[in-house]
Amino acid sequence: MLLTGPNGAGKSTLLRVLAGLRKPDSGQLLWHGESVFADRALHASQVAYLGHQDALKPGLTVTENLALFARAGQGDMQAALEAMDLLPLANLPARLLSAGQKRRTALARVLLANAPLWLLDEPSLGLDANAITLLGHALAAHRQQGGLVIATTHVPLPLTNVQPLALPGAGDSAADTFYQQEEDA
Amino acid sequence: MIGLFWAIVGRDLRLALRHGADTMGAILFFIVTATLFPLALGPSPELLRHMAPGIIWVCALLAALLPLDRLFGAELEDGSLDQLLLLGVPAALVALAKITAHWLTTGIPLLLAAVPLATMLGLPASALPVLLAGLFLGSVVLSLIGGMGASIVLGARRGGVLLPLLTLPLATPALIFGAAAIDAASTGLPWQPDLELLAAFVAGALPLCPLAAGAGLRAAAE
Numbered sequence A: 001m002l003l004t005g006p007n008g009a010g011k012s013t014l015l016r017v018l019a020g021l022r023k024p025d026s027g028q029l030l031w032h033g034e035s036v037f038a039d040r041a042l043h044a045s046q047v048a049y050l051g052h053q054d055a056l057k058p059g060l061t062v063t064e065n066l067a068l069f070a071r072a073g074q075g076d077m078q079a080a081l082e083a084m085d086l087l088p089l090a091n092l093p094a095r096l097l098s099a100g101q102k103r104r105t106a107l108a109r110v111l112l113a114n115a116p117l118w119l120l121d122e123p124s125l126g127l128d129a130n131a132i133t134l135l136g137h138a139l140a141a142h143r144q145q146g147g148l149v150i151a152t153t154h155v156p157l158p159l160t161n162v163q164p165l166a167l168p169g170a171g172d173s174a175a176d177t178f179y180q181q182e183e184d185a
Numbered sequence B: 001m002i003g004l005f006w007a008i009v010g011r012d013l014r015l016a017l018r019h020g021a022d023t024m025g026a027i028l029f030f031i032v033t034a035t036l037f038p039l040a041l042g043p044s045p046e047l048l049r050h051m052a053p054g055i056i057w058v059c060a061l062l063a064a065l066l067p068l069d070r071l072f073g074a075e076l077e078d079g080s081l082d083q084l085l086l087l088g089v090p091a092a093l094v095a096l097a098k099i100t101a102h103w104l105t106t107g108i109p110l111l112l113a114a115v116p117l118a119t120m121l122g123l124p125a126s127a128l129p130v131l132l133a134g135l136f137l138g139s140v141v142l143s144l145i146g147g148m149g150a151s152i153v154l155g156a157r158r159g160g161v162l163l164p165l166l167t168l169p170l171a172t173p174a175l176i177f178g179a180a181a182i183d184a185a186s187t188g189l190p191w192q193p194d195l196e197l198l199a200a201f202v203a204g205a206l207p208l209c210p211l212a213a214g215a216g217l218r219a220a221a222e
Helices: A011-019 A039-046 A062-073 A077-083 A099-112 A130-146 A173-184 B001-017 B022-042 B045-063 B068-079 B080-085 B091-120 B125-152 B159-187 B193-220
Strands: A001-006 A046-049 A117-121 A148-152 A164-166
Touching: A001 A011, A011 A046, A011 A117, A011 A148, A046 A099, A062 A077, A062 A099, A062 A173, A062 B001, A077 A099, A077 A130, A099 A130, A130 A148, A164 B068, A164 B091, A173 B159, B001 B022, B022 B045, B022 B091, B045 B125, B045 B159, B068 B080, B068 B091, B068 B125, B068 B159, B068 B193, B080 B193, B091 B125, B091 B193, B125 B159, B125 B193
Parallel strands: A001 A148, A001 A164, A046 A117, A117 A148
Antiparallel strands: none
């Protein structure tokens, strides 16, 4: 599913709610019929989340940054690094990486999570054409195995057969209600 | 789950090693502040020996506070907090792992640094084991309460100012019993009751503080 909408429409907020990081202002969030907020740790193991920030420690190498998450998801580090073309960079500290290389490392973490649901917040941010192709391959492989992807984007992603969901902008009435609720909360 | 706990601790230890200056900062602060006291109070050995337990405890308390605002603050800023909360372990366990790392990188070095400081201030050698046992328990309390405080002020503006105001009053019982135990030991009085009370404080804080800290982390991530 592809989430689109103008800046401030609530795309990222929706992703954070789906990840179980934020409680919805109203309504329920169900996963396989169970409330997500009943056991957030269990839901977290079903989710791979890529936020705006790459969440890398500048002092650690690419492999060290990912090691904890490889352990959590029992993912294959070598395969994830290879899928994002990070093998030559594996032992470089993250502070030496460019913005696109950091994004690829963050995407490798998504692969390592081994989760059925991917929540990607503008995954192609800062990626070059080659890396976007790699991202397309990763997304296709994940969907091939029956995985779900919910991504926000402002630019076309290399995806076929997607279900778009356009969130209304801040000027629309639905969003006004949303912000009203935000202020009330 | 236990494996992941130690993996988070290991990651934090590795980070502490890479940023050695930040880690050493608290210890150097401890040593420098404690050495200021003889300069300010005058070189009377009797006075210094009498004040040594209090000086060491207060300085250790303040030094342990120094790295606390970065404990979770750095994770929140670079987005790592979200990823830690999505590891699939309870937030309280993530908090406990970070608190354990804080204790290993701040509490243990403070213990080691306390020995030469105590000798410098003229504390009798017979009181040293009590000092170390007290500081051992006390540093655990400081890490637990400090971690809880740090997660509660996480995301607040001026959190660095709020943190000591929130943490120091809660840590006063540890300070009282810890310093009293050393005092008792150096004057030959029974010191066990003080340490037992300190241990009871640890036993209370150990299950409660990580729970509060976990809730603080969840709230900060929202």
